[in-house]
Amino acid sequence: MGKATGFMEYQRQLPAERPPAARVKDWEEFKQKFSQAAAQKQGARCMECGIPFCHSGLQIGGMVSGCPVNNLIPEWNDLIYKGKWKEAVQRLLKTNNFPEFTGRVCPAPCEGSCTVGLNDPAVTIKANEYQIIEKAFAEGWIKPEPPAVRSGKKVAVVGSGPAGLAAADQLNKLGHQITVYERQDRIGGLLVYGIPNMKLDKTKVLARRLKIMEAEGVEFQTGTEIGTDLALTQLQSEFDAVVLAGGATKARDLDVPGRQAKGVYFAVDYLTRNTRHLLETEPDKAEKTADYISAADKDVIVIGGGDTGTDCVATAIRQGCKSVNQFEIMPQAPLTRKDDNPWPEWPQILKVDYGQEEAIELFGADPRQFLIMTKEIITKTEQGQKVVTAVRTVKINWDKDENGRFVPVEVADSEKIWSADLILIAMGFLGPEAALAESAGLERDQRSNIKAAYGDFKTNLTGVFAAGDMRRGQSLVVNAIDEGRRTAAAVDQYLT
Known part of the structure; x- marks a missing residue:
C-alpha cells in the first residue's frame, strides 16, 4: 500500500x-x-x-x-x-x-x-x-533466460509489433520454438516506425529488448510479407500454429479536392520515412534516404488531433519547419472532468503533450485548432504536377440530426485559407489491410478486422489465431501487449 x-x-x-x-x-x-x-x-x-x-x-x-x-x-x-x-x-x-x-x-x-x-x-x-x-x-537484473525444455512445437508469428512480440515472448518462455515474420526491414512494427525516436529510442531501448529475445531463442525474419512473399498455407503446413498480429495499417484517408497533390502524405508514411532516415544516416549529414520527407522551411498542416498528430508536430519541428498547425475536428476538451465523465472513467480533459509544448516554446502558441474541417487542398501546377500551396477550412459545430446522432454543421462565414507546403493526414486507421485476409480466406468482422473472439482468439482457419490491432482495430500499445499475452495462452492450450 x-x-x-x-x-x-x-x-x-x-x-x-x-x-x-x-x-x-x-x-x-x-x-x-x-x-x-x-x-x-x-x-x-x-x-x-x-x-x-x-x-x-x-x-x-x-x-x-x-x-x-x-x-x-x-x-x-x-x-x-x-x-x-x-x-x-x-x-x-x-x-x-x-x-x-x-x-x-x-x-x-x-x-x-x-x-x-x-x-x-x-x-x-x-x-x-x-x-x-x-x-x-x-543493475543487470534483466538477462536472457532461455526455456530449459523445448516442447517440440513450432509457432509462426506474423507481425513484430507489440502484440506479435508479446505473443512470441510468452510462447517462447513456454518452450515452443518461435519464428517472427516482419515485412519491414526492421523488427518492431509500430514500435520502430510508428513511434518517433524521441519517445522510444530504437537503438538503445527497442534493440536492447530484441537482443534479449534473440538470446532466448526467438527467431526473427524481416523483409517477408505473408500473403505476398510467403503464403499463409505454407506457414500452416510448416508450423503447428500461426498467430496473426499484423496490426491495423490501413490509414483513414481525407476525401477532399486536391488530396492527390504532391506534398500530401499519410502521417504513418511520414514518420516511418523519418525514422528510417535516422537509423540509416547520420542526422546532421546532408544526404537523405530516397523516400525521406522533410518539413524544413515549410508551412506544415497536420490533420488529426491524436497522438500520431502530435508526433508529426514534434517531428516537423525537429526537421526545421517554418510553421505548424494541427487541425482537430472535435471541440477542445475541458480543463477538469465534466459531470458525465466521472472517476474511474478515462478523464477527458485537455492535455498539452510534448509536441504542443515544443510548438508553444518555438512559435508562441498551441498549434491545435479545434472544431475545424478541411474542405479543400489548394494546389498549383509545377512542371506538369500539382503541388500543394494551401488548405481551405471551415469552422463547425456538432449538432444532432433527426436520428439523434451528432453531425458536423458548418459555421457560416467561417472559411479560412492556411498556407501549406506539407500536409500530413493523421486521422487514424480503418483496420488491417485486406490482401492477406482475401488471399487466405480469413473471415472478417463488420469493421474489416480479422474475426476472432476475445478469449480464444481463433480465426476460421484451423490453428490460426489473431491478436492485437489486426483483431480489435486501432488501439493502445498496452492493449496489444495484453492481447499478445492472452493469445499466447490460447495457442499454448491448443498445442498441449
Missing part, C-alpha cells in the same frame, strides 16, 4: 523533461529519470484504497479504465517505497513483458482510475513503472 499517510504528505511529482528549446535540436528521448529517493516518495503515495481500480483494465463509458495488462500496481508501488526494487521488478514482469515500452508511450489509463485522483493528483504510476524497469536494466 505504500506509506499509510504518504498520499497526504507528498505531492505528485513527475520526472523532469529536457527543456523544449534544447530537445528539439536532436532526436534523443526527452524524458528523464527520477532520483531513487524521489521515486520512493511517489511509491509512498499509493494508498490502501480497498478495491484498487488502477489494475482493473475495465471498459467503462466505451473507454479503457485501469491497466489492460492488469499490472499489480499497488504491490510494486509498496515495494519501491520500501526500497525492494528487485522484488518490484519481479512483480512488474509478472504481468507485462515490455514495461520499458509502456513506461514511455502508454497514456496511463491506470492513472485515470487511481483512487487518489478522486481528490488529488493521481499516483505517478507510469513514471514508477519506468523507474523500476530502467533500474533493473541498469
Whole structure:
C-alpha cells in the first residue's frame, strides 16, 4: 500500500523533461529519470484504497479504465517505497513483458482510475513503472533466460509489433520454438516506425529488448510479407500454429479536392520515412534516404488531433519547419472532468503533450485548432504536377440530426485559407489491410478486422489465431501487449 499517510504528505511529482528549446535540436528521448529517493516518495503515495481500480483494465463509458495488462500496481508501488526494487521488478514482469515500452508511450489509463485522483493528483504510476524497469536494466537484473525444455512445437508469428512480440515472448518462455515474420526491414512494427525516436529510442531501448529475445531463442525474419512473399498455407503446413498480429495499417484517408497533390502524405508514411532516415544516416549529414520527407522551411498542416498528430508536430519541428498547425475536428476538451465523465472513467480533459509544448516554446502558441474541417487542398501546377500551396477550412459545430446522432454543421462565414507546403493526414486507421485476409480466406468482422473472439482468439482457419490491432482495430500499445499475452495462452492450450 505504500506509506499509510504518504498520499497526504507528498505531492505528485513527475520526472523532469529536457527543456523544449534544447530537445528539439536532436532526436534523443526527452524524458528523464527520477532520483531513487524521489521515486520512493511517489511509491509512498499509493494508498490502501480497498478495491484498487488502477489494475482493473475495465471498459467503462466505451473507454479503457485501469491497466489492460492488469499490472499489480499497488504491490510494486509498496515495494519501491520500501526500497525492494528487485522484488518490484519481479512483480512488474509478472504481468507485462515490455514495461520499458509502456513506461514511455502508454497514456496511463491506470492513472485515470487511481483512487487518489478522486481528490488529488493521481499516483505517478507510469513514471514508477519506468523507474523500476530502467533500474533493473541498469543493475543487470534483466538477462536472457532461455526455456530449459523445448516442447517440440513450432509457432509462426506474423507481425513484430507489440502484440506479435508479446505473443512470441510468452510462447517462447513456454518452450515452443518461435519464428517472427516482419515485412519491414526492421523488427518492431509500430514500435520502430510508428513511434518517433524521441519517445522510444530504437537503438538503445527497442534493440536492447530484441537482443534479449534473440538470446532466448526467438527467431526473427524481416523483409517477408505473408500473403505476398510467403503464403499463409505454407506457414500452416510448416508450423503447428500461426498467430496473426499484423496490426491495423490501413490509414483513414481525407476525401477532399486536391488530396492527390504532391506534398500530401499519410502521417504513418511520414514518420516511418523519418525514422528510417535516422537509423540509416547520420542526422546532421546532408544526404537523405530516397523516400525521406522533410518539413524544413515549410508551412506544415497536420490533420488529426491524436497522438500520431502530435508526433508529426514534434517531428516537423525537429526537421526545421517554418510553421505548424494541427487541425482537430472535435471541440477542445475541458480543463477538469465534466459531470458525465466521472472517476474511474478515462478523464477527458485537455492535455498539452510534448509536441504542443515544443510548438508553444518555438512559435508562441498551441498549434491545435479545434472544431475545424478541411474542405479543400489548394494546389498549383509545377512542371506538369500539382503541388500543394494551401488548405481551405471551415469552422463547425456538432449538432444532432433527426436520428439523434451528432453531425458536423458548418459555421457560416467561417472559411479560412492556411498556407501549406506539407500536409500530413493523421486521422487514424480503418483496420488491417485486406490482401492477406482475401488471399487466405480469413473471415472478417463488420469493421474489416480479422474475426476472432476475445478469449480464444481463433480465426476460421484451423490453428490460426489473431491478436492485437489486426483483431480489435486501432488501439493502445498496452492493449496489444495484453492481447499478445492472452493469445499466447490460447495457442499454448491448443498445442498441449
